Amino acid sequence: MSLTNCRFYEEKFPEVDSFVMVNVKQIAEMGAYVKLLEYDNIDGMILLSELSRRRIRSIQKLIRVGRNEVVVVLRVDKEKGYIDLSKRRVSPEDIVKCEERYNKSKMVHSVMRHVAEKTNHPIEDLYERIAWPLNKKYGHSLDAFKLSITNPDVWQNINFPDDVVAAELKSYIGKRLTPQPTKVRADVEVTCFEYDGIDAVKNALRKAEARNTPDNQVRVKLVSPPLYVLTNTCLEKQTGISTLEAAIIDIRKCIEEAKGSCVVKMEPKAVTESDDAELQALMEKRERENAEVSGDESLSESDENALEVVSLSVPITAYYHLAFLFCLLKSSLLYGQAPKMEMSIDISTIRGYAIPAIAVVVTVLIFKAKIPFIGHILGMIRHQVAYFDMLTQKNLLPAFTIDLMSSKMYILTEPSLVQAALRSKNLAFEPFIEMVCERVLGLSEPAMKLIKYEPKNEKEGTYMKSTHKAMHESMSPGDSLLGMNQRVLGKLATFVNDIGSQWEEKRLYDWVRHSFTLASCSSLYGKYDPFSADESLIESIWDFEAGQLSLLPNFLPWLTARKAYKARARLQDAFRNYYDSGHDSDAGGLVAQRAIAARKFGIGNHDIADFEPSIAFVSITNAVPTVFWMLVYVFADPRLVTEIREEVGPRVDFETVAKDGKTVREGSINMTNISTECPLLMSAYNETMRLANAQVSARVVKEDTTITILTHLASTTWGSDAHAFDAKRFLNTTKENQDKDISKVRKQSFVPFGGGKHLCPGRFLALAEILGMVAVFTIGFEVVEKDEDGKDGVKMFKVPKQAPHKFGQGVSKPSVDPKILIRRKEGLKDVEWKFTFEEGKLDEKGES
Secondary structure, eight states: OOSSOOOSSSSSSOOTTOEEEEEEEEEOSSEEEEEEGGGTTEEEEEEGGGSOSSOOSOHHHHOOTTOEEEEEEEEEETTTTEEEEESTTOOHHHHHHHHHHHHHHHHHHHHHHHHHHHHTOOHHHHIIIIIHHHHHHHSSHHHHHHHHTTOGGGGTTOOOSOHHHHHHHHHHHHHHHSOOOEEEEEEEEEEOOSTTHHHHHHHHHHHHTTTOBTTBOEEEEEEETTEEEEEEEESOHHHHHHHHHHHHHHHHHHHHHTTOEEEEEEEEEEEOHHHHHHHHHHHHHHHHTTOEEEEEEEOOOOSSOEEEEEEEEEEOOHHHHHHHHHHHHHHHHHHSSOOOEEEEEEEEEETTEEEEEEEEEEEEEEOOOSSTTTHHHHHHHHHTTHHHHHHHHHOOSSEEEEEETTEEEEEEOSHHHHHHHHHOTTOBSHHHHHHIIIIISOOOHHHHHHHHOOOSSTTSOOHHHHHHHHHHHHHSTTHHHHHHHHHHHHHHHHHHHTOOSSOEEEEHHHHHHHHHHHHHHHHHHGGGOHHHHOTHHHHHHHHHHHTHHHHTTOSSHHHHTHHHHHHHHHHHHHHHHHHHTTGGGGSOHHHHHHHHHHHHTTOOHHHHHHHHHHHHHHHHTTHHHHHHHHHHHHHTOHHHHHHHHHHHGGGEEEEEEEETTEEEEEEEEEOTTHHHHOHHHHHHHHHHHHHHBOOOEEEEEETTEEEEEOOTTOHHHHOTTTTSOOTTTTOTTSHHHHSHHHHHHHHHHOOTTOOGGGOOTTHHHHHHHHHHHHHHHHHHEEEEEEOSSOSSSEEOOOOOOBOOOOTTOSBOOBSSOOEEEEEEOTTOTTEEEEEEOGGGOOOSOOOO
């Protein structure tokens, strides 16, 4: 009798015509092989003819490996163990009922498994004595468990194995199932364009709060006019929904009497912390969208460091107002002169509301180099990205300017200005894209014409718009992203499972680079992935990455940038063969959709292929060093390893299965919502990104002006330990993050994936593979650094220094590749690791 595995119900097999929850394991010619999750993972099969009532064009659109499905039982052969199932005979109402029952049974199983593990008592015996009798008496044992919190009589006639089991079960139910307040939310747009419109809106919203009692209160919060949020917190979800529905009726009645309107954008529903976080992000987004940099108006220079006048449009919110005045005051104290500041009120009507915006004209220091004309250029060549940080330390100002021969560059360090710059429509990233396509990738002249084409109006479709849309849609949360996540994590699992139970010596960065390159590229390009077919291309993509800047001048590249030029040629030849063979039909959503968008505009296979090294480049060259640094930072702190292991541990399920004629012990790590439900792991990820990311974003304002953004290492934002790794820095529980002003500045300063319309579309894919790798390492492996001189041969990690951060790099590389020893943890030496996804979801939140 197993300690932790057991079916959910007393019957060993499901009844015919009953609905069950299954997990898809394999898709074959005859149908889909599945595991019945409620019946101890016994095997079943969904026949191909029972998948859909319609003609099947693509089986992948109907069913996917790893996804949970609700099906109906057609036939059960108890002797042979055959169970035939149908998906096409299931109605939406059946799905809802089955999911509700499954979730309740899953919760009961979680409780029973906990008690079994704590008391070392077989779980099936606990079901026979406790859960199944309660099912008969109360309809479902979960309802009985909840009732027992207030009514101990539930336990009468229950034959507990012993007092220890009874005490543990009652204690755990009290902790796990005690009712928690439920937050209910509704979103409404309230508008009135009459003369007294603002007062009418206020009166209508006050009506929502008029019925408030000490135990049942409605609160109204402004997102941005005319969008408002109504919330109610209570123990019963239905009570909260009814309360908000009544409040909306009161608002509508009152505002319509004033000739206004109330539109419900989201009906009342229970929300989670994740929903609250999304709402907060929306509020901050709406606030940031009001800020934009309008460009420079005039310039004055002298032999000394001069002051330049720049016009900045800043929203009239308390934080931006005070922050800007503080920065101006700081500059006057540092330089002994007060910068000029002019203010004017510009009233603009937004959706019927008069919203004042303050136009601030502020002086910006021009920081001159010791060597005229070329001094800053020499500094950038010598120190690379670090040169900007050196200038920032000398010029503790929100913004300053440097001359680069005939052009100039603005450096922004103040978070509110950074967000304004990233959101501004006047700042462009396209010139950098065009330069890379033409010089670094060497695209043909017809392709460059399409890339540089400027539309006559905003509605006109262009190749760049279509490509941008295809990339973002395919990499946003959904089936396409889920498929890529499953493939990349499945491939990474094979590399992890190759690690043995004895100490193995590896170069950590080299191992991560090799495994992540193959995993990411197989996820992107499918079973015909060029990198899997020819692993020598791995060196080519990294040679191309290392020499990309040498290709920029585009002057005799076969001579001046020989290594990068040859690497690019090898990659483009491989991708030309890939596209000419039609292999992109098997590719992940990103590659397939980008190719479709290109062909719509007449771009041929060779130009699509010649652009492809950039897709592979951005997919791996940032993820590889990021996971390296996160592993190093985490394993350098044994206590942090333990804390992350304890946080991730409950997401791991162990199961003994038959595979290829032998018994295998599988360890499944549930990746569903891991970034929101494992805050310490996510905080460590964000902290790694803060320290290792380049902290530089570039935008072009005009032909002679570039804006550069620096925020990740500012001690004024992150504290005196800004250059040190603190895994808990991004937790909401820290003192700094509980301070609304500090938390807001930090969120504005943390831009590892850029911002605005050029926000990195691959951030969700990177998040999954990095968190997955760190999670499995902390759970299942011991990792130490090899000590060549030590007596015992091993030592704890020492974090290597970062190599100089070069232009064009997103994440810094290590100065040395540490030699490590790795082996499986005791008790987990026989585990075959894999990553799973509940109900076809990973995460819909890729940002902190």
